[in-house]
Amino acid sequence: MFYYLCGKLTHLEPGVAVIDCGGVGYKLSISGTTYDAMPPNRSVSEPPIVKLYTHLSVREDDIELFGFMKQTELATFKLLLTVSGVGPKAALSILSSMTPEKFAIAVCTDDKKTIAKANGIGPKTAARVILELKDKLMKESDGKLEMTASPSTPATGERSALSEAIDALIVLGYSRAEAMTALKDIDVSKTELQEMIRLALKKLMRP
Numbered sequence: 001m002f003y004y005l006c007g008k009l010t011h012l013e014p015g016v017a018v019i020d021c022g023g024v025g026y027k028l029s030i031s032g033t034t035y036d037a038m039p040p041n042r043s044v045s046e047p048p049i050v051k052l053y054t055h056l057s058v059r060e061d062d063i064e065l066f067g068f069m070k071q072t073e074l075a076t077f078k079l080l081l082t083v084s085g086v087g088p089k090a091a092l093s094i095l096s097s098m099t100p101e102k103f104a105i106a107v108c109t110d111d112k113k114t115i116a117k118a119n120g121i122g123p124k125t126a127a128r129v130i131l132e133l134k135d136k137l138m139k140e141s142d143g144k145l146e147m148t149a150s151p152s153t154p155a156t157g158e159r160s161a162l163s164e165a166i167d168a169l170i171v172l173g174y175s176r177a178e179a180m181t182a183l184k185d186i187d188v189s190k191t192e193l194q195e196m197i198r199l200a201l202k203k204l205m206r207p
Helices: 032-037 071-080 088-097 100-108 112-116 123-140 156-171 176-183 193-204
Strands: 004-013 016-021 024-030 049-059 062-068
Touching: 004 024, 016 049, 024 049, 024 088, 032 088, 049 071, 062 071, 062 088, 071 088, 071 100, 071 123, 088 100, 100 112, 100 123, 100 156, 112 123, 156 176, 156 193, 176 193
Parallel strands: 024 062
Antiparallel strands: 004 016, 004 049, 016 024, 049 062
């Protein structure tokens, strides 16, 4: 029904934003990530103009509008809703504890502990999120890498970790070539998967 709302930010508190669009105040439930991204100038006399991408949740006993600063966060929210047992509140809780990028890394690296840190999300739910979303995220990123054998190809276990690291970087929007270039100088035999991804991202984010 609504793709996005653009208007004056008349009220803001953790979990809630109210946007005035043409004299109508729309109450939106927001994540901690979106809350932190809101403009710093929140003057009552001159409220800032903001644009939030929206999702309308309609249930038998409730209608709720959710707002997100970025389309990637909205897409991740909708993806979370496809997980059995995960509703809008749980999805919002996960996105309040981490950015979409960190969530993608957690899923791709089977990091249940990080996902379970979200309020109201236990280990079982975190495991189910990974189980149901990992393949979807990999499919969106062109699937798993097929590594060709060569004298410089790492051993099987190292190749698996390298493939997962590249898959995670592809999920975050980088090309396969960019991911492989960023990872090529990292010693995969002595580096944990999450550290490999962190080091690669550090290289990729350099100007």
